[in-house]
Amino acid sequence: MISAKKLDSLKLFFRENDGSMYKKMKSNVFELIEPSKGNPASKAFDIFIITLIILNLITIIVETFELPDAVRSVIVTFEIVSVIIFTIEYLLRVWTADLLYPQLSRGRARLKYICSFMAIIDLLSILPIYVPLLIPLDLRVLRILRIGRLLRILKINRYTHALGTMARVFKEKAAQLISSMLVVSLLIIIASVLMYNIESAVQPDAFSNAFETMWWAVSTLTTVGYGDVYPITVAGKLLAIIIAFLGIGMVAVPTGIISAGFTEAINKEKEEEKEEIAYCPHCGHKLHK
Amino acid sequence: MISAKKLDSLKLFFRENDGSMYKKMKSNVFELIEPSKGNPASKAFDIFIITLIILNLITIIVETFELPDAVRSVIVTFEIVSVIIFTIEYLLRVWTADLLYPQLSRGRARLKYICSFMAIIDLLSILPIYVPLLIPLDLRVLRILRIGRLLRILKINRYTHALGTMARVFKEKAAQLISSMLVVSLLIIIASVLMYNIESAVQPDAFSNAFETMWWAVSTLTTVGYGDVYPITVAGKLLAIIIAFLGIGMVAVPTGIISAGFTEAINKEKEEEKEEIAYCPHCGHKLHK
């Protein structure tokens, strides 16, 4: 390990040569961790990180199986190593944030990066390992927290245009989607209370209170239909038929909204491409398409 | 409490000063209950009413659980208080209706407001508490009626543009949606009668009559599939396979209609934005599209 003293002297050395070596090293690191076309080292780094994320994902699933202690200790070691790598990556990204936002000052750029959605996900995914070192926490809770790590896989898509389009569609249609969800929630509550009044007398176990009936309502409205709870009275079945039909509408409305959103997004992109002024090749006049 | 006499004198006082104070107070009340941008008091009133509605919603669900008497009495008190508040709000809205429709006479404006969809919902949501005071009714029926109160939550959306777009899409596509529902209903009846003829001999309990078979048909066509009733003969299974496939179409058709409706709504809004002035390429005059 590098001693703290040596590190200080290194830091000093770079500071002194701030104009050349420090800057060059920083920009090299930045190029490595940021995706840049035609740079094989950057691409290799990307593949390495993504592989690490997927392996982490697999270990989370494998952990739930009954495993011999030897395998379990290998998994624990692998987890620690990968969190250390992710921590270094996170720190490097914070360090080079001023190259990502060249128009901002160094401090502001770093703050902006730390507050970005992806950086928060990165932090949340490495935090669960460090938290028990600082605060003694119940292990059971920790296991749930560790799932935050899964969000790391979103990094794979950091670069894709497609996920961006999807996010934009959802953002633009948020008001409509939330409205439709509100209507559906209202529907579920009405159905639950009605069904509770209808069925609780005949099936007091299955429809014991409005929450249990809500379980039935959601199961029916989303067309999942586990079949653990269902009405047996005529009135109950009639209500269930209405709810099942409204469930079709429940799929249709958000689908319609999202579908229109994607059609709009495509048209917008096309229009932006087309919005160039053309000139008549014969007389040279401007032609607005 | 304000005595009836005092109230009369107050009324008289306002009537006398009809030109100034009464009108001013009325417009102040109107501004408070109607959403107006930049008015913090109006915003606070909105948030208060919405919070009250949500709390009422929660109590309806909580009521179905087994509760100690102390909690139950708190809920009853809370319900009475909130219905009084809702009643006052309703009366104030009726009172200020002539400011909402300034082009109408006072009486007509109030009548128009009372007959509006939202006012009817408001009235239905407060009525269940008052009804037993006037007519002695069975309590069981009342509990069902009380669900009308839930519709109050639609007020939250009274102001949203999104719900309006959704309502317009449904209104415009109503004929097509009803047509597709008609076809589906016909399909369900045909499937039910056919299935009754096929399965009733083998499973007389599950498929005892066409209504019970209809229960199966809806469960299959909406792809809920509880699994409480299903065919066991080869002919029955073949029919169920056809019905399940038509169920896919049943989702596809309304979704397609609604989806096209939303795309149309977006295009219409855009066109309205674009309706700019064009110029005739021949004489150079302005042309309104």
Added chain:
Amino acid sequence: MISAKKLDSLKLFFRENDGSMYKKMKSNVFELIEPSKGNPASKAFDIFIITLIILNLITIIVETFELPDAVRSVIVTFEIVSVIIFTIEYLLRVWTADLLYPQLSRGRARLKYICSFMAIIDLLSILPIYVPLLIPLDLRVLRILRIGRLLRILKINRYTHALGTMARVFKEKAAQLISSMLVVSLLIIIASVLMYNIESAVQPDAFSNAFETMWWAVSTLTTVGYGDVYPITVAGKLLAIIIAFLGIGMVAVPTGIISAGFTEAINKEKEEEKEEIAYCPHCGHKLHK
């Protein structure tokens, strides 16, 4: 009842006065049975026929319940009466077919009407009552045949624009929809044979042959999921997971096709409306929008 002789003389009478009374009566009947705006008699006739169809529909369902003999005999009488009315309506429509297709000769117009989709449905819906009078048939078969009568309800929509749009969308997209169904059928067969090989050893009863496995495949692919048959091996569950995901695609593809079809239909209708040549109001030049 009118005797055959009297009928002949009536017919002769009309033939003799072919130029006036016969024609006038025919056109009156045609106006009555065909929907014509502003004609109250025609509207009343429409409502009467539709009511009769719905009542017939209800009797079909009611028949499957256990009923006292008195009720059953009433139903049978009602059925006979309504079939007689439908038969008269059918004959009148054939008789007035030359007014429906004025450009054709009388014989050709009648043939064209008899071969039209709606006339075939009409005939099929009244035939089941007459068939046993001509050929002795098993009653069990007849009950199934009687469902053809339900198709009469499609008459309600004979006049709606909406059902026409839907039919056109389906017709235009038929090739794509059939193609997607073909892909799905292939998928089901592949899934069934694979699943039979995987699960039949462990669950020989549930997955006894490829047809039983197909029952599972359809139930999963259409997301119905009754829960009467499901894989229990790891390989079987993995296959079921893949099939369930493809089921999502199965909904998505026809929905996408139909949705695009409806959007296209709307655009086409709009374009047809817009396709008028406009003139510049200032200089009088033609302006193609």
Added chain:
Amino acid sequence: MISAKKLDSLKLFFRENDGSMYKKMKSNVFELIEPSKGNPASKAFDIFIITLIILNLITIIVETFELPDAVRSVIVTFEIVSVIIFTIEYLLRVWTADLLYPQLSRGRARLKYICSFMAIIDLLSILPIYVPLLIPLDLRVLRILRIGRLLRILKINRYTHALGTMARVFKEKAAQLISSMLVVSLLIIIASVLMYNIESAVQPDAFSNAFETMWWAVSTLTTVGYGDVYPITVAGKLLAIIIAFLGIGMVAVPTGIISAGFTEAINKEKEEEKEEIAYCPHCGHKLHK
């Protein structure tokens, strides 16, 4: 059978008359196996091959039933005969590949054809019969391989425009569809690990590890809902409610993407049709859009 010697002499004969008879025969064969309008022989050949494929499909299903030995031997004979026919068809297609790609040399054309998607499917569908002749393989594995034969039915659509449009839509939207699948996969893993932590204590059999929980998650998210595994704790039910709702989104997003894709495809085709010559309003010259 034709002896190898005779075949060689035939080949030589055709080579010698390369300019006339060999070429003519080849082009005749090519016309027969390739779909060409107005050629009844070619159409008959198509129908024959498609019938053979469908019959093969049926035998695969029939084979899984318990059959007498006589029927089984008929099926085996039929399979061998049809594979021989398919092999001849495959070889003829390879032989006439230079007529399919006239711009390429004979060798390159054949290689290009062999590597085409349809040719690979053809090869895979006939290979399973020949493999055990070369390498001794376990019969169990072979049965699974034989399903490759089913892909032959895709040939039916080789000629349809519709399947081509569908394939293009999927290809163009691949990035978005894969992205949405990635988000869904992440969702499933998160739901599985969370649910394992919530339910495994109460239902150790049903939720024994993350894979079993994943089985539940997929069943819920795709709205299949077999009902063999479902949560019974309050926390588990709440999670299941959230997952069921996200399941609606899971249908909505790919449907929206595909729907927008089909709308785009239609517009593109229309635009290509419309790409007519326009005239510059300033100088009157032709303008190609």
